[in-house]
Amino acid sequence: MIEPNYNYPDSSGKYGKFGGRYVPETLMSALSELEETYKQLKNETEFLSELNDLQKDYNGRPTPLTFAKRLTEHYGKAKIYMKREDLCHTGAHKMNNALGQILIAKRLGKTRIIAETGAGQHGVATATVCAKFGLKCIVYMGEVDVERQSLNVFRMKMLGAEVIPVTAGSRTLKDATNEAIRDWVTNVRDTHYIIGSVVGPHPYPMIVRDLQSVIGIETKEQILEKENKLPNYILACVGGGSNAVGIFYPFVDEKEVELIGIEAGGYGIQSNKHCATLTLGSEGIFQGMKTYLLQNHNGQVAEVHSISAGLDYPGVGPEHSFLKDIKRAKYFSVTDDEALEATVRVSEKEGILIALETAHAFAHLEKLMPQTSPGEIVIVNTSGRGDKDLNTIIQKLGSKFE
């Protein structure tokens, strides 16, 4: 089991055997510089108060912890709370990270920002902070995602960003990330890469986790205030895993709190068309990190599928691989259809249109709730809102609401 005081990554950027810096030499100096700068900044009052002000006055933090009354009644078991990251500026938790990283980029003296995006939420968050700080922004996005998240593409362009469709491989998040890394290899001298999740080479998984852990810190305060005790379960969806790590991390040492990550099961985990990396993956080295990976036996990364562009990723943040191996967190998957059903359920019961990514966490309530009891508390990280997914939802469920 877990050490009494969880303290990862180690000095070489590893979470147990996972993580590290498996990147071309060209990037090593930039990664070291980023690590050094971040170490200074994270203890610097000026940086922290600038970030705090932005989180409060621009991003709208703290986000509420909403009691889901009718959803709770629906299951008739534990009390369900929603941590409302969907109310962050631009509609998802991604802004927590983008705000921190743009301040880091400024300190590094970089003038050009690049990002990858799947659902477009990280792309929108990055384009937004670049607009606010007047920096040039280039967003790489898989061609498939450009199509299914066209509203976000338009938003990014309106924010002044250049969106580059990526036509390689499966034309989704994985390929957008490859192109962003190649761009960084080429333009590393003036460019900062704002990675959108807890993935990639060290120190990125650590920086993104630290910036996202504001979610868990607030959640802890809020639940203690409302219920005077810690929750029994925390649920979050996992693609790369940033909203999950963000809410898990401040609870890692609270062993009585069960941490549960939900991956995208696509058409079902027997189907070969899913993104259940922690459920079915094997150890690999991908996009700068050692982590669990969906791959074939020749070491080629698998083509994966999820209805939600933000979870459509064959890897996972190295810290999740570690949390799984030390058994501190558990990971399950739900299918596309289960996620769609959950989207409708939460909309009808709570009046909140959640993102398809987030819906994966809510879908798992179907399996979890029968095992809970009325005195218990479940918190679901409501990582984003679903407006961006209306095209997909209309396609799948449109006839139902006509």
Added chain:
Amino acid sequence: MSFIQNHIEKLNKNNRKALSIFLTAGFPNKAEFVDLACDVIDAGADMLEIGVPFGDSLADGPVIQSSFTESLNQNITLQNSLDFIKEIKSKKNIPVLLMSSSNPVYRFGLEKFAKAASDSGVDGLIIPDVPIEEYNDFFTDDLNRFDKILLTTPTSPEERINKIDELSTGFVYCVSVVGITGSRDKFSEDVIENIKRTYSLIKKNKMLIGFGISSGESIKRFSQFSDGVIVGSAVIKSLFNYNGEYNKTLELVGELSSACEN
């Protein structure tokens, strides 16, 4: 001294820079790949680097990525690449290196890989996404028998270059430009300055320059500040026009080889 280093040393003593040619395993055609490799050697290549196709390579530009895709479409694996090398080594007594992203090798299993690669006669390994920080993690004792060629880049500070030189065996791979693989039409003055700087810092090893070199002319420009050159994308590009004959490719290798003579 390693076979690779000894080979470069001998070439240099005969007033020649070493010419290392990169080929994507099984590209453009699995059945004829070994013949192509042997013809490339006969046309003047002093060494070969056989690239294992990987769909998510971070350091490669569009040309080599496309060749990886074509090769993967023929189901070329790491084991196939090792089989090609075994056949080439049985016909030609020159150094052959395996170049791969880390994951295919890691997935194969490092211990099993060491046996298979040794059986195939692989002389050295180039794994571009394993920097010095991950050297011990990746290059376990099983891999001791192979030369490990590490890369320097224009963004590497002096102390890293020293460490890279210390850990490398066979030679040091000096990446000429900040960027991914692929031909460049022109090189700025700071590219030359960086190559001079790197060459002066490399003490233990021979140094070969790679990335962006596409012609005899570019070799002439660089070769006085190195012990040899590596050409990849330009050769791969010429193979995309393959129609049953490799003449254009072999002519290019011939031109590159002549430029390596002092």
